[in-house]
Amino acid sequence: MIRALVPILITLLLAQPLPPAVAAEGAWAQARAKALWQREAWLNLGHYKSGTWPDTWRSHADDARFFLAERGREDPRAELQATLEAFGEPATLGDEHAQCRFVARLTWLRNELDLGELPQPDCAAYREFRQQVQATQAVLVFPSYYLNSPSSMFGHTLLRLDAGDADGGSEYLSFALNFGALVDASDNGLFYAFKGLTGGYRGQFEVDQYYKKIRDYNRDENRDIWEYPLNLDAAEIERLIQHLWELRGINFAYYFFDENCSYRILELLEVARPGLELTDQFPLTAIPIDTVRAVQRAGLVRDKHFRPAHGTVLRQRIAALPPARRGWITALSADPERFNDAELQSLDDATRARLVDAAYKYLRYTQTGAGRDPTLAARSFQLLRALQQQAAALPRDAPNVDPATSPDLSHGSRRLALGLWSEEGREYLSLGLRMSLHSLVENRTGFPIGAQINIGNLDLRLEDDGQLDLNRLDLVDIISLSPRDRFFKPLSWAVQTGIDRQWTDGHEHRVAQVNGGVGATGQTGSGGLVYALATSRVEHNHGFDDPLQPALGLRAGGLQDVGLLTLHWELGAERFANGQSRTRVDLRHNLRLARHQALHLQVLWRDQQPDDTLAVGLRYQYYY
DSSP states (O other): HHHHHHHHHHHHHHHHHOOOOHHHHHHHHHHHTGGGGGGGHHHHHHEEEEETTTTOEEOOOOOGGGGGSSTTTTOOOHHHHHHHHHSSOOGGGGGSSSHHHHHHHHHHHHHOOOOOOOOOOOOHHHHHHHHHOOOEEEEEEOOOOOSSTOOOOTTOOEEEESSSOEEETTTGEEEEEEEEEETTOOOOOEEEEEEEHHHEEEEEEEEEEEEHIIIIIIEEEEEEEEEEBBOOHHHHHHHHHHHHHHTOOEEEEOOSSSSSSSHHHHHHHHHSSSOOOOOOSSSSSSOOHHHHHHHHHOOOOOOOEOOOHHHHHHHHEEETTTTGHHHHHHHHHHOOOGOOHHHHHHHEEEHHHHHHHHHHHHHHHHHHOOOOHHHHHHHHHHHHOOOOOOOGGGGGOOOOOOGGGGGGOOOOEEEEEEEEEETTTTEEEEEEEEEEEEESSOOTSSSOEEEEEEEEEEEEETTTTTTTTEEEEEEEEEEEEEOOOOOOOOOOOEEEEEEEEETTEEEEEEEEEHHHHHHHHEEEOOOOOOOOEEEEEEEOOTSSSSSEEEEEEEEEEEEEETTTTEEEEEEEEEEEEOOOEEEEEEEEEEEEEEETTTEEEEEEEETTTEEEEEEEEEEEEOOO
């Protein structure tokens, strides 16, 4: 009888789930056999990157809450073992259980290992999150360059998660996945830039409604948005959302130039589709548009859409009207009652409808960032009511944009240059490297008109005796020449700091300096720009009796495209506190050879009392 019961008892014992500790040890044995902690998918889930020494690791996640092992940030093997052990903890932990906190880890490990029967905690918080964040499509979003903000002057990237096809306006209800710095509101601009460059801010992922991002970028900051739908499948999108849950509230280091918004988005895409190796392409800097191009090269992008800023739409509405009729735009925005004027009523229906539409959009545009004004609100309502009356006659033309001008088709962000110069009877070679991004005379495809954003521009000179010397170093060189007219009245401005060469008392000196200016820009009938800025400068020059000297001055110039050639001329004058004065004439011509190649000719005449000098240089420039 007893012998007959033995097989039954053994079967019952084997059918019982293993104790958690035993199950975890079995799973860990499987993981050791596969060296699972070395797998790319596991390293991506932990945001691990190779350390300084061979076989060392360090996670970009700068938060102890993201790790279950004491040394989990530096040891992916220990973190894997601790994760398997934590999965077997009592289900009574609820939302704090490792299975609830690290859903993407759990899903991946179930596919790689036999985890047996694990406890079944109630993950109510994650369940609520997944009910809210439904997605069948992911879209990479690039809000264009915004020179008025240090963190956004290079553009920005985020992800949009769509629950459906997101056409016909339903994308307003989609979710936006963004990584940004946790900024102290009391930080001034200088302190903000310093902390952003040195990693003084923490950064976190956030999920918000996409319509808020449209409001922030299209309306408040007047930035065009380019959207790139991705070909992630359902399983990859699910993995991305699961990992996003793991990252809620987790701190990362934030740096403007490398570990920034765009770099973190690439990390998420690597989690969604292991094997992409996107972040390895950006060991020094992660310029947002370069990351967009990396995603394109990886074969993830399947389309491209344009979402114009309010200012872009308004400009196109104004351009569609006869110049003689455009005065009605400001007249109607100031006094909507003039809609009943006989002159306006005598116009054809389509023109009258366009004028009312442009006046309404112009009034709304002028109130961007301002508080609600009852008088202006009443005018806006009157115009909207008049527009409804003209709705049938209003042409339904979409904002016109050439896809060939999208920012992903711009020249490369970095630049190498090789030049030959002649200056005061001396000839020398110049060797240049610019880390980013764009100069006024360069191919403007994909860039705002009149924008220059140069960071880390190094120029060396090789003399005929073989001596290599510093010719110029621009740490920051930014110019914003936004044209003014009767509707748009932006200020133009410039700021630049670095080391250059100046002639003083017949000798050339390397000087450290910072300079800036503010003024206005106009647009010519041929599409060129003319500008004038009042400037100031502080220079440290050993050629002066007192080396540190301030100066005031003026600079004025023009910019014109002629086919593949861009012409730029500039006149400048400044006077220092010690009585020294300078005058210069700078001519720069840039010939586009190809998207990533150009020839650059510069002629620079300088009158630096008591002598004047002339330098002529021809430079080949390659962008990558």
